[in-house]
Amino acid sequence: MSIDLSTSVKAALKVLLDTQANLTTTQRRVATGLRVGTAKDNATYWTIATKTRSDIGAVSAVQDALGLAQATVSVASTSVSATVDIVSQIKAKLVTAEESSVDKVKLNDEITQLKEQLRSVGQSANFNGDNWVVLSGSADPSEPKQIPASIIRYADGTFSVGRLSYSGAASSTGPVSTVDARYLIDDRTGGTGGYGVLTSTAFAAQVGAGQTYVMLTNQGGSTSGQVEIGLSASTTNGQIDDMLSVVNAMLGQMTIVGSAFGSLEARINMQDSFAKNMSDTLTSGVGKLVDANMEQEGTKLAALQTQQQLGIQSLSIANASFSLITQLFQNIH
Known part of the structure; x- marks a missing residue:
């Protein structure tokens, strides 16, 4: 004769194992904060979340680039403002020079110091090795200064980067006009200074001055025909008038x-705010797909831990009952 009471033990064990499996899942969700952590949890949501996280990383990189661009453009803008102030002071000195009692030589010493400051301000407008107001070396004056500003993911899954730019001259070939002077100083090797406001002779030609006056002669290129604005004891009021016009x-x-x-600085600020909002929105979207509800999971965790304890007790009772019955019948043959 044999008696098999293991059914109750198996049932208690199965309940305990199921509880343990649910408890493990809940503990993982509580620990990671995710209800979809791997593709096996939900393949569709995991795929969407993975792609979106990649986009979030790209947006973060764009924000970093915008931060650098913001600093670079701010330095350039500050340099232009400082240059306008200095040139305005030179203008005031030239007006003063038309007074017959003024010592023009001494006044020219002051103008010379201001011109040196102009070049110093231009050359100092450098951030992270990039200068947006001074052309040097073999730089192309028509090449725009560009910065990554946004990412674009199309419906077909393709991806591109949007850019903001500061436009250079319309062309680096042909006659150079005043509108081509998109920089403060043009010191390009082999150049003539035409793409820098302070080094271009186009302004003298535009106002019909008697000489091709420039505020600064370009360094590194040809200075042929350039006449720096300055005073001497013999400078006439007519020449000063021409300088003032230039x-x-x-x-x-x-x-x-x-x-x-x-305008570019304001656009960068707007784009930076947009990028931040976009990153927050994408992050929120991913969270709705894969994040665990921590309040619910916490409650569930406590309940499963209680069930686990009850399951252990049930299994213990089932095992004890089976052992007792076995002992009662162990001497029956």
């Missing part, structure tokens, strides 16, 4: 350059 034309172009930098 300076006024330069100031007009500098306000255009400064306005362009100001």
Whole structure:
């Protein structure tokens, strides 16, 4: 004769194992904060979340680039503003020079110091090795300054990067006009200074000055025909008038350059705010797909831990009952 009471033990064990499996899942969700942590949890949501996280990383990189661009453009804009102030001071000195009692030589010493400051301000407008107001070396004056500003994912899954730019001259070949002076200083090797407001002779030609006046002669290129604005004891009021006309034309172009930098700086700030909001929105979207409800999971965890304890007790009771019955019948043959 044999008696099999293991059914109750097996049932208690099965309940305990099921509880343990649910408890393990809940503990993982509580620990990671995710209800979809791997593809096996939910393949569709996991795929969407993985792609979106990649986009979030790209947006973060764009935000970093915008931060660098923001600093670079801010430095350039500050440089243009400082340059306008200095050129305005030179203009005031030239007006003063038309007074017959003024020592023009001493006044020229002051103008010389201001011109040196102009070059110093331009060359100092450098952030992370990038200068947006001074051309040097073999730089292409028509090449725009560009910065990554956004990411675009199309419906077909393709991906591209949107950019903001500060436009250079319309062309680096042919006659150079005042509108091509999109920089403060053009010191390019082999150049003539035409793409820098302070080094271009185009302003003198525009106002019909008697000489091709420039505020600064370009360094590194040809200075042929360039006449730096300055005073001597023999400088006539007519020459000063020509210099003033050139300076006024330069100031007009500098306000255009400064306005362009100001507009770009404002656009960068707007794009940075948009990128931050986009990152937050994408992160929130991913969270709705894969994040665990921590309040519910916490409650569930406590309940499963209680069930686990009860399951252990049930299994213990079933085992004890089976052992007792076995002992009662162990001497029956």
